[in-house]
Amino acid sequence: MDAGKYAAVLLVAGCANGFAVDVAAQWHQTGVASLLSSFGVSPLAFAIVAIGALVLAREARFPDQAEIAPGAIIFCILTLIPSSFLSWVALGIFAIWLATMVKGRVRSASLLFAGLAAISVWAIIGEPRAARVILPFDAAVTAALLAALHDTVVREGNIVGTASGHQIIVLASCSAFHVLPLALLGWRAMVLFDASQAGRETNRNLALHAFALAAILLALGYLRLVLMAWSPKTYAVAHGPWGSALFDCLLVLAVITVAHATCAPRRGELRA
């Protein structure tokens, strides 16, 4: 096994360490049923890990194989400390360190793991703090959209609803921005997975599609919030298990569709 495969194994194991807490909590709460919710871990995260590991294992050629040893040993020691947060930090640093030694697609694959670590650290530290700004903004946008459907819309802080009594509190997990980082990283992973795209990735093409995906996801997020704030019936539909599953499916579908569009040959271009 060469160093690329070892790096892939270590990074996947680092992700398993980071997700262990969520998986254990989900298993404790719902038992075997946690299988249906992929143990509380987004399918996009699984896709990112799988694609990153595949590209690393297949294509990574480190200049000197022994070069990754010091970083790998420090990473392994840090991961032994029973802290989910520290696992993600160690994984992020290890992935960035590996990325500095390689180029091209392998660097991008390594940075996928760093991105996943950054998202997890953001969810633990950044998101609860940013929620003070983001959630009232989400509620304000929802109120503005709901005003087109309802005459008496009320909004205070992150509470939005109708004067007739149905109001919702917008929480961090309901925010339209909550899914953005993981969805964008999932899209980047899927674009990376299409090897025929190699060498044709322009920053302009990537940025345009990233903005398009972000706009679609925000529209989906606000549609769901409006449905939740509209009436108890629409709340039950949008927030219930079927509604959640439907919006999750739409999210994954949007990511796959935009990734496909990013990789599609441009007009007048023939794919080999």
Added chain:
Amino acid sequence: MTFVRLAWLPLLIALWLTASLLGKLWRYAPTPEPVDKRTGNAVQAFLGAQGWTLARSEALTAGGV
């Protein structure tokens, strides 16, 4: 002997992964809720007052009820 040529490295990685995961599961294991004996006694007293005993419960179960 370089890092990647060590034959026992996969075993070492497997051991490391197991140890690191077990450490986290131990650290984040949910603490069992303390059993409130008074609540348990109150429930039993209530059931007893309704004529419900363990023996009756077992008899019903055995009877296929």
